[in-house]
Structures are given as structure tokens and as C-alpha cells.
Amino acid sequence: VLDAATELLDAAGIDAVTMRGLGERLGVSPMALYRYVGDRDDLLVALIDRLAARLQFPPRPDDPVAALIVLFSTLYDGLAEHPWLVEVLSRRRMIAPSVLGAIEEIHAALCAAGLSIEEAVQAYRVIWQFTIGALLVRAGASAAGASQQSQVRGAPDAERYPTLARAAAGWTAAHGRDMYRDDVDVLVRTVIGRP
Amino acid sequence: VLDAATELLDAAGIDAVTMRGLGERLGVSPMALYRYVGDRDDLLVALIDRLAARLQFPPRPDDPVAALIVLFSTLYDGLAEHPWLVEVLSRRRMIAPSVLGAIEEIHAALCAAGLSIEEAVQAYRVIWQFTIGALLVRAGASAAGASQQSQVRGAPDAERYPTLARAAAGWTAAHGRDMYRDDVDVLVRTVIGRP
DNA sequence: ACCTGAACACCGTTCAAGT
DNA sequence: ACCTGAACACCGTTCAAGT
Numbered sequence: 471v472l473d474a475a476t477e478l479l480d481a482a483g484i485d486a487v488t489m490r491g492l493g494e495r496l497g498v499s500p501m502a503l504y505r506y507v508g509d510r511d512d513l514l515v516a517l518i519d520r521l522a523a524r525l526q527f528p529p530r531p532d533d534p535v536a537a538l539i540v541l542f543s544t545l546y547d548g549l550a551e552h553p554w555l556v557e558v559l560s561r562r563r564m565i566a567p568s569v570l571g572a573i574e575e576i577h578a579a580l581c582a583a584g585l586s587i588e589e590a591v592q593a594y595r596v597i598w599q600f601t602i603g604a605l606l607v608r609a610g611a612s613a614a615g616a617s618q619q620s621q622v623r624g625a626p627d628a629e630r631y632p633t634l635a636r637a638a639a640g641w642t643a644a645h646g647r648d649m650y651r652d653d654v655d656v657l658v659r660t661v662i663g664r665p
Numbered sequence: 666v667l668d669a670a671t672e673l674l675d676a677a678g679i680d681a682v683t684m685r686g687l688g689e690r691l692g693v694s695p696m697a698l699y700r701y702v703g704d705r706d707d708l709l710v711a712l713i714d715r716l717a718a719r720l721q722f723p724p725r726p727d728d729p730v731a732a733l734i735v736l737f738s739t740l741y742d743g744l745a746e747h748p749w750l751v752e753v754l755s756r757r758r759m760i761a762p763s764v765l766g767a768i769e770e771i772h773a774a775l776c777a778a779g780l781s782i783e784e785a786v787q788a789y790r791v792i793w794q795f796t797i798g799a800l801l802v803r804a805g806a807s808a809a810g811a812s813q814q815s816q817v818r819g820a821p822d823a824e825r826y827p828t829l830a831r832a833a834a835g836w837t838a839a840h841g842r843d844m845y846r847d848d849v850d851v852l853v854r855t856v857i858g859r860p
Numbered sequence: 861a862c863c864t865g866a867a868c869a870c871c872g873t874t875c876a877a878g879t
Numbered sequence: 880a881c882c883t884g885a886a887c888a889c890c891g892t893t894c895a896a897g898t
Contacts (some may be wrong), residue, residue, distance in 0.1 A: 578828045596851070
């Protein structure tokens with residue numbers, strides 16, 4: 471059912487996952503699929519949950535801060551492979567049941583680090599929204615990729631934007647590399663109040 | 666040129682902004698538009714820059730922390746009205762030239778608060794990615810809206826997810842309200858190191 | 861220069877009809 | 880129950896042709 475969709479996705483990308491294309495792959499009319507998924511968006515949501523279920527979390531360190539970084543990094547890395555994912559997430563609110571375990575662990579680690587349950591919820595929301603924003607920025611960056619879309623090339627007009635001009639070096643340094651790991655590190659530490 | 670697209674967008678939503686629909690509104694063939702935009706995605710990017718240029722920033726307080734909160738909140742509020750925006754951003758890396766002024770001010774305020782230029786860049790990236798993630802989550806939430814998409818309804822299985830069960834109250838509290846202002850507040854303060 | 865018509869190669873989805 | 884054919888109402892985009 472969804473196996474074929476996953477294969478199709480891995481083989482030909484998200485654009486190939488259409489009702490018609492999937493029907494063809496299964497040797498079946500596109501209409502037959504509507505008995506099983508109801509909707510194309512439904513299909514995509516189910517696909518996301520499948521990808522989430524595939525995530526392999528490495529063993530968690532005892533230190534809550536280190537454990538949090540492992541958990542978030544694994545989520546980020548796993549989702550970063552699929553840029554189309556953020557597009558679906560922007561259309562459908564969803565919490566993939568498959569990641570509930572990880573979310574539980576994150577909350578537990580935040581509490582273990584000394585936060586109250588309310589503080590943990592807020593901290594989780596902040597870091598999660600940061601994570602998903604990082605994914606979105608990354609998706610945009612990879613999509614732009616070879617295409618010379620980077621407006622604001624070189625030093626931004628020092629007259630009008632003096633601080634940005636000074637910051638240009640830092641920007642281009644951040645440009646290529648993926649800064650998620652560093653950023654989530656400072657975020658976790660500051661949120662927990664342990665610099 | 667883009668005026669018509671903006672009107673169409675405001676009147677009938679992003680789905681109505683198609684080459685064909687826009688051509689019809691202008692009393693012109695869809696093909697004529699390709700002399701002016703090159704691409705549908707191009708059109709959407711230009712539209713985003715237009716929305717960004719429309720943003721009205723209130724006067725900034727002298728206190729850098731307060732100024733940062735005003736700047737980010739205004740960006741957030743302005744972009745939150747257009748959920749389709751994150752979809753475009755996920756496909757195209759872009760920095761709308763119209764918001765460069767705001768970005769400059771943000772960096773300046775971060776430096777004024779005592780951060781080095783490198784720290785300011787990192788702080789900006791973290792808060793910006795958090796902002797865009799908040800927009801994405803919000804877009805998903807509003808899209809789900811009336812449709813009963815909220816899986817994980819009620820208290821999550823206390824057996825398997827004890828911490829989440831304890832957190833349930835905090836979650837449902839956060840559910841309806843928009844927490845951006847509160848969240849960005851703590852984020853700015855912690856990043857600046859002034860609790 | 862600027863625009864059009866006709867066509868290509870697709871979509872998702874509905875709905876009545878088949879086995 | 881499960882599937883199909885044909886059709887509906889669209890898309891973005893190419894390309895040769897018009898004024």
C-alpha cells in the first residue's frame with residue numbers, strides 16, 4: 471500500500487508521488503487508491519509518519535543536555551533529507567505518532583535538567599520551532615542550490631546597512647555549513663540556564 | 666503588473682494566483698505574463714517582497730531588548746497573515762530586499778545589547794529560524810483548523826508517555842493562543858544573557 | 861517588442877458503472 | 880467489497896505564428 475509510495479519517493483522524488491504515478495506503479499487505476507487513502511495529502515502525511523518511524527536514535531548520554539542535543543540532532547538530520555516535508559507540514563498540523571517517544575524523552579530530559587513541567591513545554595516548543603525553521607531555511611537553500619538565487623551577494627551596501635556589512639564575514643561563514651548542531655547546542659544550554 | 670497579482674491574492678487567496686487566472690484578470694493571455702516574470706515561482710517571490718515592503722514597523726523603544734521584540738513581532742505578525750508564504754520559502758532561498766532595513770536594525774540592537782558581531786549573527790539566525798518555524802507551525806494549525814486533524818487528542822497514554830501526560834495541561838493551554846510574543850521574549854533575553 | 865492560439869504533458873477528483 | 884473508464888475542471892509551459 472504505502473510501501474510502493476515509499477519506494478516511488480525514494481526512487482523518483484516527491485514530485486513523482488502522484489495518484490496517477492502511484493497507480494501505474496501498482497498496476498492499478500489511480501481511482502483504486504482512493505479506497506485506501508482518501509486524499510493525496512493523506513498519503514503524504516502517512517508517508518511522513520513512515521519516515522519518522524524509520525529514524526534510528528543513537529544511545530542517549532546520561533547528561534540531560536547531551537541527551538537533548540542527540541535527540542534533536544537526530545530528528546533534524548532525519549527530516550533534513552526530505553525538503554518536501556516542510557511543505558506538507560505547512561498545510562497540515564501533525565504530530566507523527568512515531569516521534570511521540572522522542573518527544574517524551576525530550577520533555578523528561580528537560581525536567582531532569584531542573585525545569586518545571588511548564589518551563590519544559592515552553593522550552594520544547596521553542597527548540598522544536600527553531601528546528602523546523604532551520605529545516606525550512608535549509609530546504610530553501612538546497613533548492614536554490616546551483617541556481618544563482620542569492621540576492622544580496624557580496625558585502626551589503628555599507629552606507630545603508632553598516633552592521634550587516636560588518637557581519638558579512640560571519641554570514642558567508644554560516645552560508646555553506648549546516649549550523650544546526652552548534653545552534654541547538656547554545657539554545658539547549660541557554661534555555662536550561664547552564665552556560 | 667504585480668498590482669493585479671496582489672489584488673487577486675487579497676481577493677481570492679494564493680490558489681487563485683495562477684498564470685491563467687492572472688491573465689484573465691488582466692484581460693490578456695496567460696502567455697503574455699512570461700514576458701514579465703519568467704516563472705510562476707518568480708511571481709510568488711516578487712509578491713512576497715511586495716508584502717514585506719508593506720510592513721509597518723511601529724517606533725522602536727530605546728532599550729535593545731524591547732526593540733528586538735518589536736522588530737521580530739512585527740515581522741512575525743506581518744508574515745503570519747499569509748500561510749502560503751512558507752511554502753514558497755521552502756522552495757526558494759530568499760532574503761526580501763525590503764526587510765534588509767529591519768535585519769540591519771536587529772543586528773544593531775543585538776550589538777547594542779553587548780553581543781559581538783559574530784554572536785549577533787548567530788543570535789539573529791537562531792531567532793529568525795525560530796520565527797519562521799513558528800510561522801510554519803501556525804500555518805499548519807490554521808490549515809487544520811476546523812478539520813479534526815488533531816491526532817493525539819486528550820491525555821496521551823500515561824503509561825508510555827508519563828512526562829507528556831503531565832505536560833498535557835500546558836499543551837492545551839498553548840494550543841489555541843499564539844505564543845510567539847512570549848516565546849520570542851524569553852529567547853531574546855536568554856540569547857542576550859539578561860534574564 | 862509584445863502578444864496570441866493551439867497544443868503538450870500533465871494534475872486531483874467525481875461519479876456512474878462494472879465484477 | 881473492490882476496481883475501472885470516461886469525464887470534469889483545471890494546471891504550467893513551449894513554440895511557432897501573428898501585429
